Amino acid sequence: MVRFKALRDPRDNPLFQEIWNVVAAIPRGQVSTYGSVARAAGLPGRARLVGRALRESPKEMMLPWHRVVGAGGRIVLPPAEPGRREQIRRLRAEKVLVREGRIGRSFMIDLE
């Protein structure tokens, strides 16, 4: 029985699904980190996987991906990525302070 794997669909990845669940639960106006999301999803040490999961997330899912930043509140998304500006724009739209590629501490939440 040959099994088709169509185009590897990120939605079939259970790890991605866990990550998306966690991200979806971040409240508006608050921000968490890749590492924190990973731990909350039961995937300690896999911060990079979180980044990948967000990149691969279907648009129609409307995940609040912009509420995830690097350790210490730094925006890690490379300048080459058009998404970087978009992230900052969306954060500010939720009244999150973004200055010099950083977000204010008071907006950080701990998911653990």
Add this chain to the structure above:
DNA sequence: GAACTGACTGTAA
């Protein structure tokens, strides 16, 4: 299946 690639992190200078 080895090599490469990061939307990462912590440490060190």
Add this chain to the structure above:
DNA sequence: ATTACAGCCAGTT
């Protein structure tokens, strides 16, 4: 505060 870099590890080539 900044920069550099090794360690990290699943997904892609």
